[in-house]
Amino acid sequence: MQISDLPYPDPGVPDARSGPRFLLWLGRGQLGGQLKSLAWGMLHFGGVAGLPYAVGLGVDAVVDREPNRLLLVGGLLVLIGVAISVGDAMLHRTAVTNWITAAARVQQLLARKTAELGSALTRRVAAGEVVAVSTGDVEKIGWFVEAVSRFLAAVFAVVLVCVGLVFYAPELGVVVAVGVPLIALASLPLLPRATRRADVQREKAGRATELASDTVAGLRVLRGIGGEELFLGRYREASQEVRRAAVRSARMWALISAIQVVLPGLLLITVVWYGASLALDGRIAVGELVAAFSAVATLLYPLRHFEEIAMAYSFSRPSAKRAARVLSLTRTDPAERPAQAGTVEEPAAGGDLYDPRTGLLAPAGRFTAVVCGDPDLAGRLAERLGGHAMEDRDGGDRGGEEEGAGGSDRDAKDCPSVLLGGVALDDLALDTARRLVLVQDKDPVLLSGTLRELLDVPASGAVESGAALAAAQCADVLDALLQSAPDGVEDPMDARITERGRSLSGGQRQRLALARSLVTDPEVLVLDEPTSAVDSHTEARIADGIAALRGGRTTVVLASSPLLLDRADRVVLIDGGTVAAVGTHRELLHREPLYRAVVTRETDEEQRLAGLGLTELEEALTEIEESA
Structure with missing residues (x-):
């Protein structure tokens, strides 16, 4: 894999x-690139390892006054120089290349997992942690992957130098062969402490990144409340x-770096002192002493890669752990449907x-409104209707809450997936489930780009962008975009939307997302509070637009606005995690006190007064006045 071939x-x-295990999997996936890097590393470090011996041979040739041999040594030095450079x-x-391709692979995996899990991802992993994994952690993982081959090449050079010295100058070679492994292993006792400090x-x-992300996301609100x-x-x-x-x-890593400098220096002093005494005694030649000195000095270079691989692994291990945690999240529990998930045929069109779990039924081709007293329950229900069942499997808090309210001791894993036309959404391939059921949550995101690009999404082709914008009452949004557009832009579809639509109001962003x-x-189509940020007049027109444009298509809207509920074909009241009542908006207003309380925001006292007769009402009002 070359950089030009990316993405995978x-x-x-x-x-x-x-x-x-994740790091090992990445390394196996780039085995070809690692072998190439190792081969070039062995050529480079082999040249570095051979340089001291060539210098020693050259010194011996000068001492022995052999110009022909000196000429050969000169040619050998040229070859070694070419090998080192190339x-x-x-x-x-x-x-x-290994670094970038490994980082790109991890980023693609994270992007794919994010697309698979959708907004349910941030309910399992903090948004700041996701940001940290996809930025800094990706670089650290790539660093370790690319450092492995250079480390192995450095090991090859160290072994080559030590073995060569043992044969070239046995007495000095034994000293070096014993000292180098001790130097390489001297930092090991410090690595656990350095790793713990790096983890902290x-x-x-990560916490600072999460805090910064949350602060930036809520900056407008924070400014409003001071x-x-x-x-x-x-x-x-x-x-x-x-x-x-x-x-x-950094102090701990500085200590490790100091050890990697001081100990080789002590070894170098030992070799020079011992080698000089051997040369004075005539036991070794001057060229052998020079070669031994040069070899030990040369070892400082490959030994630095021992420190680097320790640092790379220390920094990449927790990064890989966090990445693996995100990548291990699944859309459903794999133990539930290991065989059929993604293999079931697409349900026939027109299914309910x-x-x-809740007993909610949205008939095919009808406009169904769902009322929940708990906004969090509404958000989880919207995700569940879209086939995102993972948020119901991460513990007993939610399950216990619903069990207590519904009087059931069932576990989340005992509840089957949402069914579309009798087929479980969790059993469908992800792209099929996403194409059949679209969920727009209460805080949709607008990506930067032109309005034309925003609306250029996978679609059936039956709805034109103009009709969608009209149904979502986006006329004033188009005017605002055109006014802020640079000179020469006459079509609002070519006007640019800033990142996350920050130049637009909350209601304008919400309507553009609805049009999309x-x-x-x-x-x-499942909509969670699609009109919470618009005024009542606009909301009424949007409700009419949705009902007209989605005629004959299944639409589920989770809302508590009477304007939306009155346009729905049927309204479902969810209480305690199960269906409590079904009917039209007006029917439920008259016969369901709980529904009326949620929709009209009536207090308990107002509900009690509403159920009294005229005489009882007068007596109650008199009682209230006397108590006041």
């Missing part, structure tokens, strides 16, 4: 059981904790949408 056609299925250039090229640093950095400085102060404190942790970690969903024209 298929990044593969990672081994996400643990961080080290090997170094190609080693760097292949190592960087990364943990604090809490901007409070959160900035918290971020300053978090960043100072990161700085202090980084200093503590049914949720066995309407253009898609899925078989089933």
Whole structure:
């Protein structure tokens, strides 16, 4: 795999059981690139290892006054220089290629997992952690993958130097062969402490990133309530904790680096002192002493890669652990449907949408409104209707909450998936399930680009962008985009939308997102509070637009607005995690006190007064006045 071939056609299925297993899987996936890098590294380090012996041979040739041999040594030095230069250039090229391709593979895996899980991802993993994994952690993982081949080439050079010295100058070679492994292993006792400090640093950095992400996301609200400085102060404190942790970690790595400098220096002094005494006694030649000195000095270069691989693994292991944690998340519990998931045929068009857990039924081709007293329950229900069942499998809090309210001791895993036309959405291939059922949550995101690009989404082609914009009442949004567009832009479809639509109001962003969903024209459209940020007049027109444009298509809207509920063909009241009542908006207003309380926001006292007769009402009012 070359950089020009990126992205991968298929990044593969990672081994996400643990961080080290994930790193091993990445290394196996790039075995060809690793072997290339190792081959060039061996050429480079082999030249480096051979240089001291060539110098020793040259010194011996000068001492023995043999010009022909000196000429041969000169030619050998030229070859060694070419090997070092070419090997170094190609080693760097292949190592960087391994780094970038490994990082790209991890990013593709994370992007694929994010698309698979959708908004349910942030309910299992903090948004700041996802950001940290997809940025800094990806680089650290790539660093370790590319450092492996250079480390193995450095090991080859160290072994070559030690073995060569044993044969070239046995008495000095034995000293070097014993000392080098001790130098290489001297830092091992310090690595666990250095790793722990690095882990603390990364943990604090992840928390700071999460805090910064949350602060930026809520900056407008913070400014409105005067809490901007409070959160900035918290971020300053978090960043100072990161700085202090980084200093503590750097001190340990500085100590390890110092050991890698001091111990080879002591070995070099020992070799020079011992070699000089041997040369004075005539036991070794001057060329052998020079070769031994040069070999030990040369070892400082490959030994630095021992420190680097230790640092790379120390930093990449927790990064790989976090990446593996994200990549191990699944859309459903794999133990439930290991055989049929993704293999079931697509259901026939015109099927009902049914949720066995709550008992919610959305008849095909009808406009169904769902009322939940709990906004969080409504959000989870919307995700579940879209086939995202993972949020119901991460513990007993939610399940216990629903069990207590519904009087059932069933576990989340005992509840089947939402059914569309009798087929479980969890058993369908992901792209099929997404195409059939589209869920727009209450906080949709607008990507930067032109309005034309925003509406250029996979769609049935039955709904034009103009009709969708009209149904979503986006006329004022088009005018606003055109006014802020640069000179020469006359079509609002060519006007650019800033990142996340920050130049637009909340209601304008919400209506553009609704238009995007309407253009898609899925078989089933699930909308969670699609008009919560617009005024009542606009909301009424949007309700009419949705009902007209989605005629004959299954539409489910989770809302509590009477304007939307009155346009629905049927309204379903969810209480305690199960269906409590079904009917039209007006029917439920008259016969269901709980429904009336949720929709009209009546208090308990107002509900009691509403159920009294005229005489009882007068007596109650008199009682209230006397108590006041």
